[in-house]
Every structure is written in C-alpha cells, then in structure tokens.
Amino acid sequence: MKIDVCFSPALYPAYHSPDSIVVVADIFRATTTIVTAFHNGVRSIRPVATVEEARAYKEKGWPVGAERNVQRCDFADFGNSPFDYAPEKVKGKDVVFTTTNGTKAITVAREAFRVVIGGFINLQAIADYCLAHRRDVTVLASGWKDKVNIEDTLYGGALTETLVETGRYQTASDAAIIARDMWNTHKRRLESYMEQTDHLPRLKANGLEGSAGYCLTLNIAPAVPALQTENGTLILRN
C-alpha cells in the first residue's frame, strides 16, 4: 500500500485518489482540537466553511466553536484551542465548528473513500486505523491560506514514517519522501524546530502558545474522528 502527503488543499486535485483514506491535519490547531473534543466525549462535530453558517447554527441553539485568524469569534461558545473542549463542556454534545484552514481542508477531501482527522496526539490511532482498513493513505496538510506550513507537513512525515516502518506501506511520491525526511531529521527536537515556523508567532501574539506543546505531544488522545459523507458530520470510528 502507498502513503502520500499533499502539502496544501490547493494541491489536492493532483493527489486525489477516490479509494484512499484522507487524513486531514491542521496541527495548530483545528484537527488537534477536534481529536481532543472526541477524546473528551463529544458526540459529533459538524464542520462548516463560513462564520455566517456557524452563527446561524448558534442562533438555532447549537453549541458552536468558531475561529478566524487565531481569535475566537465573539458569538461562539468555544474557540480553536484544544483546552476549550474539556469533558464537562462537551460530553455527549453535537458541536458546530469553523476555523481558518482546517474545516476547508475537510471539505476539499470529502470525495475520498474516507476522511479522518489526524494530529500528533492521535498519531498511532490513525496509523492503526489505516492498517486495519488496508487502504492507500493521503495526508492532507491544511497549511495556512493555501501556503505550505511546517507543522502539518511534519505530521505527514510522522504518519509516513509510522506506516512505512511497518513494512506494509511505501511512499507514493517525492512529497511523502520530503515529509518523512523532515520528520526523521527533526523529531528529536520538535519544539525548538517549531520555533522558526510562521504560525507560532501568531499563537504567541494572541497569548495562545501554551497549547503548542500539547499539539506536538504524541498519542495522548487516541480517538479517530471520521467524516460521515452523507451528512457532513464527524463522528468517532474504530
């Protein structure tokens, strides 16, 4: 089986394969936050593309998470920090969610065999899911407004390494080789490597850098959220 890494939603048409599992990654912080919410007992998350849609759901009484450019939208119950989604706040609930980059990537990939939500915090759980389904895999890095970013590419490398190391997967393209190589070069000093990224200064400018360490910790939230294509809602899978 093959694993590929698509560095930006704008490249997805070149990497699309209808029979593959697509793993969407927006490490800082949408997908880390979604995985955390499921680990903490949320029942479903409905990703929506625009702030207007999220606001309309809020007016109908849904709990809503909404972020644009790192800031929580004023009408929302939650922002885009994993710490907002504590068990006592989300357990058993159906939440609507919109973020700058992560929800767009989920929408872009919806024609795939299955779309699942990845982060360093559920790395092994996603790898196990892929191995159990015996399918080709494409990591879709959310990037930042279609630009390539380090943290999502690096996650693609981490999942590539994890699957290739089992002997059951091979890299599908140069992009997977580049990402795997990045991961193997930097995995022992992740946080210091991240210091030079575009996004960490954005988090720091908003006093949110405290969540960065959490977003980079392996396997602390082994949940596998997956998209139900029939209704566009994320639920837990195994």
Added chain:
Amino acid sequence: MKIDVCFSPALYPAYHSPDSIVVVADIFRATTTIVTAFHNGVRSIRPVATVEEARAYKEKGWPVGAERNVQRCDFADFGNSPFDYAPEKVKGKDVVFTTTNGTKAITVAREAFRVVIGGFINLQAIADYCLAHRRDVTVLASGWKDKVNIEDTLYGGALTETLVETGRYQTASDAAIIARDMWNTHKRRLESYMEQTDHLPRLKANGLEGSAGYCLTLNIAPAVPALQTENGTLILRN
C-alpha cells in the same frame, strides 16, 4: 529582502507578489536546458504551452524543441535534453520550446516583476541577478503535473541558502525554511539523494539518465534568461 519557495504551479496564486522576481525551476530538465541553450549562444526562446502551437511554428520554419512525458516529439528539432542544444546547433537562433511542466510554470508567473530561468547550473548567476535588482524573490518549482518534486524544491533551497547567506535576504515563509533545510541536509550527497526521486526512474526508462549529473552540477552555465513579458519570449539578461 525576502525569498520564498512555491512548491508547485498550482500553489502560485498563494505566493504571487507583483513586485518580486520569480525564478522558475524545472531541474529535470526544461530550465536546465533553457539555461544551457543561452549559455551556448541561442538568441531567444519562445516558450509555448501546447504541442499544437509548437508544431504550427515548425511548419512556419522555426527551429522547435518539444517534449512530452520525457520523450522528444517526433516533429521537433530538439527534445528536452540540455545536450541537444550544442553551440553549433543553436548559436544566434530563435527557438520555440514546449515541455511537460517547465513552460507551464513560466506562463503561470508572467505577471511578476520579472521571470527568470534557474537551474543548479546557473545558481550563482541568478543569485547575483537578484542581489543586483534588490527585489524580493520567489522560486517557482515546476513539479510534475502539479505534484511537488524533490529536485525543484531542492533548487529552491539552494537559492534560499545562497541569498540568506549574504545577510541581505530572509526566508519569507515555512516553505522557504523547509526547502533550505532540505538543501543543507542533502547538498553533500546530491546524486545519491536524487536516486529516490520520482523523476529519475522516468529518465532512466528512456535512457536519459546521463543528463542527470549535468543538471545537478553547480555554476557551469552562468547565463540568466529572462522573460520579455511584452512578447512572451526569453532573452539573455544581466
């Protein structure tokens, strides 16, 4: 000043900046071949997007270079190998040129302040050109049918390192950091690193791997071809 690296023509809208110099790279082999032709005395090269356009020029008597999927088109005078463009064949001539990926990237970037043609063989000449013009720089990697490839990304890293080392340029984004990092990790064993790329097997399958070493040799053809936007033709600049 800033240097950025755009990993694919499909990402260019996210990296476009109208005041920047865009350096188009298609190391295997369109841009290496164009630089070689200018180093060997060609007067101009007109890049065209389609085989049909190239054929129409041939019928009007122009010398034509044309390649699709690594193979020379049957009607063409030259293919996409730098060795086809020897001084005695190209000196003083105006050539029409079309290739699978490289000519598309040139067209995509034509709205930039200036489009120049880069390769490892003119690395320092391009760096000197950028330094002389005191402009922001974007390397546009041609990739393979919109997918990211190793060799063009690595060239982006090489030019990033060359310009950042002068102290006059900074990396503009995570993409430039990723590419520079790749270059610094692999520059001492370029050919063995390239062994794992997607494209080298394509060249080998067509008996063309002999040109790979040439395409990876630094500074043996210090020419700077640039696009004249008014007529879409490449000419020599300094």
